[in-house]
Amino acid sequence: MSELYLSAVLDEAERVAEQHDQIARSADDPAHEYLRYAVLRLLEGETDETTTNGPEIDDVTVGYGEDDAMFDSWGDDVEWWETVAPQDGCTRFRIFYPNEHKVVPRGIVDVMAALGAWRVWAGNAAACGSYNHRERREVHYRWPEGHPVEELLHERLSGPAEAVAPDGGRTGDVRDRLVVDESCTCPDWQQRIPDGGCKHMRRVDNEIKRGRVPRPDGRLPIDAD
Template identity: 55%
Template sequence: MTERHLRAVLAEAERVAEQYDQIAQTTNSPTHEYLRYAVLRLLEGDANAIPEEVPQVDGVTVGYGRDQAMYDSWGSDVEWWDTVPPQDDCTRFRVFYPEDQTPVPRGILTVMAALRAWRVWEGNAATCGSYDHRERREVHFLWPEGNLAEALLENRIQEIGSAVAPDGGQAGDVRDRMLVSDGSTSADDLEPRTKRAVEEAMTVSLLAKGGRYEVEAASGNRYEVDIIGQSCTCSDWQQRAPDGGCKHMRRVDHEIKQGQVPRPDGQLPPQV
């Protein structure tokens, strides 16, 4: 790895922070989220400008989630944790690429090395959670929160926090911002159960492409919502399956519509 590779990742993360800061609204580590999306955009060829120093990989796709959350969902079904047990406060990147490209394409290794992530698993993608990646391979990397790249990015975007938000908080603290789409609905106009779900203290993040989200309640409990398959791991949904969904499903649906979290296909919300 050279410093120019890291600069390429930081530059794309800075663009994400400036143009799509709503993706980190519900996270405790905004810079970590910006960098995760920088990796996704660079490897999938969606970056505003692809730097020459980042070799491109045809047919690559990227998924990611908290390592512990993935383990809680698939720990008994896959072999990923046989060598390295689930890690707290770590992102697991799952990078898929064509089966005929061996060894792991250099572009993937270059970008992940720039983040100082470490490789922990490699194999056929026909495993749990990879139904749409049959006949492909995947390689996994672990990357901790609070890393050097986050500190470097924070220095680059510190000017974003200079303006004072209407609620008295800092505009740069994305948790204090409510960025909504043109067609958004006021909380006062929502159905009562949805209104309560929106007003309750919860955080929502995309767990995996395909519509799987993680909801963390104020109690610290975490639930997995499949917004496409219409399911939730909470006891309310498991026992009653209430009409319109449990409060976690309602909250995820609302935040997707408001553009506060990535869409089920993993794409960023429209720029506001």
């Protein structure tokens, strides 16, 4: 099931990048922007095309923003932060759904799991900002910048690397195995090209070594021999 939802998220993010690229024009991490907007469209049922793998949940509203920025706006007024403190470099999703659901709808859980986000709070929604959700429930998910799923989207948008590293993709510099032509769109890589790669490259390198994401040739390290 998780692979079906991951495919739905990536399919929609790819369409967002092609048809709504303006949402990321001023972003340091375009892939992060495309993916979180894709999640909003999937859960709210507003995709450009029929997505057979997408969730079917009525009356869902999604809001998102930087975790620390949301704390600055609402930290003194709500109890969210008493459970999990704000964290730098993360997006927080606020997902509202009908009160008739006694638990978080499975479609929401599956989409957020496919994205690699984790739940940090759930409860009765309260009126806040421009929305009135007093008769609804909400759940919060946190998703870090530089998550490996961003690299999967990079591969779809830019194509896989032409060759695997001489070591077979199991060891060595992360730039030998990065799926986006050995580069990254973040300012750190574009401006400094640091030794060993930027934080996004190093994160993907670590995930490949642990066998959590495929190498550029599509295989996990344990399948290499």
